[in-house]
Amino acid sequence: MAAAAATKVPATMRAVQYDACGGGAEGLKHVEVPVPSAKKNELLLKLEAASINPVDWKIQKGMLRPFLPRKLPFIPVTDVAGVVVDVGPGVNGFQAGDEVVAMLNSFYGGGLAEYAVASESLTVKRPPEVSAAEGAGLPIAAGTALQALRSIGAKFDGTGQPLNVLITAASGGVGFYAVQLAKLAGLHVTATCGARNVELVKSLGANEVLDYRTPEGASLQSPSGKKYDGVVHCTVGISWSTFEPVLAPTGRVIDITPNFAAILKSGLHKVTFAKKRLVPLLLSPNKADLEFLVGLLKDHKMKTLIDSRFPLSEASKAWQKSIEGHATGKIIVEMEG
Template identity: 90%
Template sequence: MFRLGFNLFLLIAPTFAVTDVAGVVADVGPGINGFQAGDQVVAMLNSFNGGGLAEYAVASENLTVKRPPEVSAAEGAGLPIAAGTALQALRTIGAKFDGTGKPMNVLVTAASGGVGLYAVQLAKRAGLHVTATCGARNVELVKSLGADEVLDYRTPEGATLQSPSGKKYDGVVHCTVGTSWSTFEPVLAATGKVIDITPNLTAILKSALHSVTFARKRLVPLLLSPNKADLEFLVGLLKDGKLETLIDSRFPLSEVSKAWEKSIEGHATGKIIVEMGD
């Protein structure tokens, strides 16, 4: 373990279990050889060790990576949970990022949210055909990130999730709630998967049923498995300009309650950042 002094930015995550941060190493503990005081880093925190809404935070070495000068603290702070979830969801569908993947059609729901905006970009990075859903005000933004087709979820067409080109989906990165399996099933390819990043009990039971009945179309709950390799990969994409963190808003630490209120509203476009004072 080592102690990080964050005098730049940290990210509010929509969970109390982990928090994403970016900042400067203040001190390191015994046995830590990969970091030293003064290093610029991005880290995922476990709130059992204190969380990140404070001047100092405690991070684990195996969930911390160095932040290159090309990546701002705010950009880096947006990555660990949201981009990590998008990356693992796409890999669960079968996406590959080394040029060896097969062509696939994917749907990203709530594509203008924190996970969705990364999912669209990463899906295109993997060479996939992307259909996305979002509100009307964000249609052009989602298109600008590479989505091939964008549906306004408030329209009848958007509610059915049917691709305008008639394509069936090999996979869905499902980033919202309130959509039933009966809506997904008709638009999936023969072995299509819906990766649910916010699974409730109903989704878990449906997934279990699909497993025991050997269903070809499946609902798959995703629980993020944090790891350093994924975080290094994502930071590298940011560094090379192949991925973008979109920031909805910034708040000083003194207004953190306003930041939480905005997060809870559920209509942020991109990430909500809390900035630490000098």
């Protein structure tokens, strides 16, 4: 079946890439490049949708050098959904025609294109109840939210404790998933966001919502006076001295975008055996988490909030919107045609 499907794949495809670090949205170029081929344990996908995460433009900006990008020119974005059109040697769990969600290899990217190669180990089947755009939003954003909550102590099998959590930037790409997942785990959720999104965040399940621009929001204090067992910290610019007074005695701040100062602070907390701790989180992608998250969408226990959709021909507009940092939910690029 793989060979039959492969004959339908064109030799070249449209893609969006950058040739150098820096440049922002203006640095993106529309190109025609060869369609990649699936090697051992890989799948060739005809992409339907991809979601842009802040890490994508941070890589372009040069913030993760010398690790990423591995080489230039680079086709960015890793979070995708599409249809399997060919399978490489050793693949047993998929066949041509399967609809899937995948996280592409961060070193090679490839998501802003009509076709991409994905590892079988980070690809899961997508049921009819989950659209391509909804599925593409999951891998980095929902995966990070899930792992952050687990590191605080959240459990999703009904055995967890009723913890109090704070979620900052709760209307952003990670935050809106974190609110929903925290409620599924039975946690009491306080959230921060801008005034225009307060009602939206409440509708996702937050018990208390603070406008971060108000004095109460800036202090992060729960209106009910609860101390936080954990914080899923999804923004920047909040100091440890702001978090420390609102934490429970063994509270943890899970920082999903740690800078050098945060890493140093975390190290200090470790060596001094501090009870209150800052904990940097680096996503550890895995198939089991992705299957769990897709299942939640399928069962309507969680939803992907889509801020905006752009065709591949307008990928630079999507890129710029992500850089500006005010999206409510996920920014999706759809591969038209």
